[in-house]
Amino acid sequence: MTPAQLSQHLRSHFDVPIGFREYQNRRPYPCGIAAVDELLGGGFPRGAVSEITGNQSSNRTALTVSILAHAFDAGECCAWIDAGGTFDPESAAEAGLRLEQLLWINCQGQAEAALKAADLLLHGGGFGLIVFDLADVAEAAVRRISMTSWFRLRRAAEETGTALITLTPTPQTRSFSAVCVELKRTKSLWRGKLLRGLASLLETRKHTALRGASFESAL
């Protein structure tokens, strides 16, 4: 069924104006991993919600830091809303993040405060990329974020052109995200008795031609 046919079909059933919104084709933020960028069609989209899910030590934070570092290189203004209060500035600086350009909001485990902060920053406008880190708060608290809140965040991201990247332990954003990827740790890389890095498999939860990409992070 074409969009025009669908629109006509819906109009025959509902007495409200129905149309399709045009999405602006904005240049995405690459993450610096060729396989992942290829999988996502250039990177994580601007003006949309992207979700990165995965357990601890699945390279979830490392991937996000890499996206942020590339956004900083493009001169973008970025923020990290840290709901769990687990962001480590030292590790982020070692990974190449310019901390002096990053707005860090430490919500100390309050998911609701983090949601309010994300809403305020998104509606304030001007930020190129906002990381909404819900990975280390209780899953029950994350599940309490209503669909209307996700919808509100998505609309704000669309209007301001900000890329909102959410980090969650399990998928939460459903149809409100343009990109949803899941990271799984495939193996730990050792050099003798020293941990050298982590290998991860990234799989997309949305319909794309490619399904997964593997990469390793070095410690």
Next chain:
Amino acid sequence: MYCCVFAPGNLPILLDCAHRFSPLVEEHPDMVVFDIRGLESLHGPPDSIARAVEREVGIRANIAIASNPDVAVHAARGLPGTTVIAPGNEAAVLAPLSLHLLGGSPDIALSLDLWGIRTFGAFAALPPLGVAARLGAEGVALQELARGQGHRRLRLRDEQAVFEASMELDSPVELLDSLCFILSRLLDEVLAKLAPLATNELRVILMLEQAPAHVTTLRLPVPMSDSKALLKILHLELSGNPPPAPIVKVLLRAEPVEPRRTQRGLFAASAPDPERLETTLARVRHIVGRENVGSPYLLNTHRPDRFVMHPFRPQTVPAATSAHTRFFAAP
């Protein structure tokens, strides 16, 4: 005509004396120079003005009156007692003074010393073209001063302007919304006085009923002059730290600064509007706490939590691409 009074260590007395004669006063660490044009009708010729200044100052001081400020300064520093220099006679009066009074860069002073030039008169007698060739533009300017030909205006002492407004309340105010209504009016008044300047520090002093004064200081990362934005930030600040007792008097004081002027690049990435960002951050600080919002700054120590929070200041200039990617395609 200009009068210079030189008395090291007595600046308050000198300033007091100078302001009795003229509002146009130039202040130095050990002397004052002031404009005495127009005082002839009141005190008589320059000699009488010099005597009047001598009486007013009341301490032992060198006083010089000359046609330009630099000649008056050099004469007061080099000649004891009271000196009145008639127009056209400056070079002759200054001629015996030691050259160290002239100032200038150490290189020029050393060159003149090596040439055996030790007085204003000897320097003034050097050919100007030779001075220009050997000592450059600074040498020429110094030679003009040595000849008593300086032309400059007084560098006036700026009176510290105070930008504040206050309101005494007929009945004590307890509610924050009522206080904001009063603050709005005071802010408009202060910002009107401040225009075209902006402010980067606002201080609200609330006099309380049977309690010590409650002071709230708002330090802004960028100069602002938008009363609505400032009022919102003040409201958030006061709601986070409300006064403990009813308010009987409100005083608002603003520190003046030059307004922000920026030129954005056509191809620069977008950045939050600083005024709007400050309001947004004030709201976020209200939710998560002041100490939890900002940019982390790492300290040079091995202690845990080795960072401090600095206020967030967005920078949109792209830096050189750093080698931050440490990922490898899996085999």
